[in-house]
Amino acid sequence: MTTPAYKRVLLKLSGEALMGDDPYGINRATIERMVADVSEVAKLGVELAIVIGGGNIFRGVAPGAQGMDRATADYMGMLATVMNSLALADAMRQIGMTARVMSAIGIEQVVEPYVRPKALQYLEEGKIVIFAAGTGNPFFTTDTAAALRGSEIGAEIVLKATKVDGVYSADPNKDPTATRYSTISFDEAISKHLQVMDATAFALCRDQRLPIKVFSIVKPGALKSVVMGEDEGTLVHV
Numbered sequence: 685m686t687t688p689a690y691k692r693v694l695l696k697l698s699g700e701a702l703m704g705d706d707p708y709g710i711n712r713a714t715i716e717r718m719v720a721d722v723s724e725v726a727k728l729g730v731e732l733a734i735v736i737g738g739g740n741i742f743r744g745v746a747p748g749a750q751g752m753d754r755a756t757a758d759y760m761g762m763l764a765t766v767m768n769s770l771a772l773a774d775a776m777r778q779i780g781m782t783a784r785v786m787s788a789i790g791i792e793q794v795v796e797p798y799v800r801p802k803a804l805q806y807l808e809e810g811k812i813v814i815f816a817a818g819t820g821n822p823f824f825t826t827d828t829a830a831a832l833r834g835s836e837i838g839a840e841i842v843l844k845a846t847k848v849d850g851v852y853s854a855d856p857n858k859d860p861t862a863t864r865y866s867t868i869s870f871d872e873a874i875s876k877h878l879q880v881m882d883a884t885a886f887a888l889c890r891d892q893r894l895p896i897k898v899f900s901i902v903k904p905g906a907l908k909s910v911v912m913g914e915d916e917g918t919l920v921h922v
């Protein structure tokens with residue numbers, strides 16, 4: 685079967701995963717592989733909006749940010765997501781895809797501002813929309829930005845592509861005995877304090893009845909498999 689399970693999705697790409705095996709920054713081979721995965725899905729006719737994190741860049745400046753005012757550090761994190769968004773859109777351009785970057789904070793000389801009707805128009809035209817600068821507010825995360833923008837554009841699901849292949853009973857990087865859920869409810873994920881996404885993102889998706897699929901960004905073919913509705917990763921549902 686070649687019919688995708690969704691018409692419009694919000695894909696959250698891990699910023700930290702962009703560094704590949706490097707200590708920080710953007711690893712070329714990694715971004716090219718991510719873009720190839722996205723391209724494969726776009727060719728199926730799925731409308732794709734993307735939110736990318738900033739952890740890969742922020743990690744490089746973190747030692748200098750010690751003791752920094754939280755809001756200032758968060759604005760730096762948001763600017764890091766703008767850099768990643770530009771790199772992602774350019775990597776897409778290089779393989780013939782059309783992407784538009786829209787920023788939640790005003791930096792008009794660099795990228796256009798987020799305007800919801802314009803974003804919807806781009807999606808209807810088959811362009812990839814990349815939402816940069818998170819929610820535009822400190823004290824939030826790009827996961828919450830994914831939940832927010834996903835709700836705004838009427839996405840059917842938020843796809844969280846991350847370093848782990850699903851939601852576990854505990855952080856699998858710290859607890860080797862942790863087991864993976866194939867499905868879990870928002871209420872259970874929140875009450876068990878599962879840290880794979882922050883509670884704000886979970887709560888927003890729950891209230892909007894917007895399901896989340898958590899899956900591996902490194903497993904080849906995982907994104908396509910998720911979009912085809914196959915059993916991959918963990919579904920977080922109402």
Ligand SMILES: Nc1ncnc2c1ncn2[C@@H]1O[C@H](COP(=O)(O)OP(=O)(O)O)[C@@H](O)[C@H]1O
Pocket residue numbers: 697698699700701737739827845846847848850851852853854855856857878879880881
């Ligand atoms: N219960 C859990 N299930 C899965 N991953 C978890 C869990 N608790 C914590 N994690 C950690 O959450 C990380 C993913 O969240 P985050 O750091 O926000 O990544 P991203 O870069 O994708 O935004 C995983 O790499 C994993 O180490």
Ligand SMILES: O=c1ccn([C@@H]2O[C@H](COP(=O)(O)OP(=O)(O)O)[C@@H](O)[C@H]2O)c(=O)[nH]1
Pocket residue numbers: 697698699700701736737738739740742757758759760761762764765817818819820821822823824825826827828829
């Ligand atoms: O709405 C937002 C989104 C992001 N950030 C900042 O940007 C950083 C990078 O985003 P995130 O950690 O979510 O990226 P990822 O984990 O995917 O690399 C965060 O740590 C925050 O400091 C923020 O302040 N508000």
